[in-house]
Amino acid sequence: MAGPNRTVVTDFLLVGFPSRQDLRLLLFSLALPVVLLGLAGNLGLAVLIRAERSLHTPMYYFLSHLALLDLCSCCAVGPAMLWGLLAGWATLPGPACALQMFLFATAGDAECCLLAAMAYDRYAAVCRPLHYQAAVPPRLCRGLVLGSYAAGAASAAVHSGLAFRLPFCRSRALDHFFCDIPPVLELACADTSLNQALLLAICGAIQSVTLLAILASYGLILGAVGRAGLRRAAPSCGSHLAAVAVLYGTLIFMYLRPEGSYAAQTDKMAAAFYTVVIPTLNPAIYSLRNADVKGALARRLLGRCRVWGGLRKGLEEG
Numbered sequence: 001m002a003g004p005n006r007t008v009v010t011d012f013l014l015v016g017f018p019s020r021q022d023l024r025l026l027l028f029s030l031a032l033p034v035v036l037l038g039l040a041g042n043l044g045l046a047v048l049i050r051a052e053r054s055l056h057t058p059m060y061y062f063l064s065h066l067a068l069l070d071l072c073s074c075c076a077v078g079p080a081m082l083w084g085l086l087a088g089w090a091t092l093p094g095p096a097c098a099l100q101m102f103l104f105a106t107a108g109d110a111e112c113c114l115l116a117a118m119a120y121d122r123y124a125a126v127c128r129p130l131h132y133q134a135a136v137p138p139r140l141c142r143g144l145v146l147g148s149y150a151a152g153a154a155s156a157a158v159h160s161g162l163a164f165r166l167p168f169c170r171s172r173a174l175d176h177f178f179c180d181i182p183p184v185l186e187l188a189c190a191d192t193s194l195n196q197a198l199l200l201a202i203c204g205a206i207q208s209v210t211l212l213a214i215l216a217s218y219g220l221i222l223g224a225v226g227r228a229g230l231r232r233a234a235p236s237c238g239s240h241l242a243a244v245a246v247l248y249g250t251l252i253f254m255y256l257r258p259e260g261s262y263a264a265q266t267d268k269m270a271a272a273f274y275t276v277v278i279p280t281l282n283p284a285i286y287s288l289r290n291a292d293v294k295g296a297l298a299r300r301l302l303g304r305c306r307v308w309g310g311l312r313k314g315l316e317e318g
Contacts, residue, residue: 012097014080014090016176016268028085034280035078041283042067052296058136062118063286065145069107069114070279076103077275081177094164097179102160104275108251109206110152115244116210117144119217122237127224155202162198166190180271207251214244239286246281250274
């Protein structure tokens, strides 16, 4: 039975939105196209890689799963955020809040692991081109992807499971636009030192190990081919390095800090960048400088235009 100062929190009220309606509507008009672009871009990239045989290589296999993780992040956070910007608040039942936390935490940690796998793929492609198929066989690709999902899901299960076992007594109002881990822990009326320690240890380990793997891969590439060779590999390596820099910089700022250094407004801006903006940027980062993706997209669009043109001509002749 709950104590006198404790209330059983069944719903969470997301109130981390501006109080001024005109500002909320302005932010909604900016956020809606970003979310829609993120959904369409990542879904389109995943479908294109699946449909185009020329993109059935390890690099694009990893990229398709990166797009699916970004799609998961957009779907988990985007709807509640957009509704909150319209209404000024959003209500999530406890299980929905826990599921939202689990999904975006899974996507974030799995994406770190997947970026490390993509760095190894770039090392094999640049440094071992004659043995590339043997260095990155399909079974290894599937294992790396499944391992990335498993690591992300295990980490998210620990954080969300322990967070929602805590008693909440202060309020059900969450000063955020989604159920992020630090603001949910702030509502608890029990000691959260174990949660904070595990957040720092697990996320720190995943981010540190994967970042070291990425740096080691590019160090080997640089040592093997030199700066001139790295510049030649820039179209594929540059996109990957840009995604790594943006993601890891935001994650380290958000989660690998002492407990007392969290600031609500700054963290909300960083969280919006991480959960919505980065998933929208990734398809552009990997597509705009990638001749294979642009060529495959052009072939698909031209082929569809020819089909429509043929149908239209047949109807006119008939």
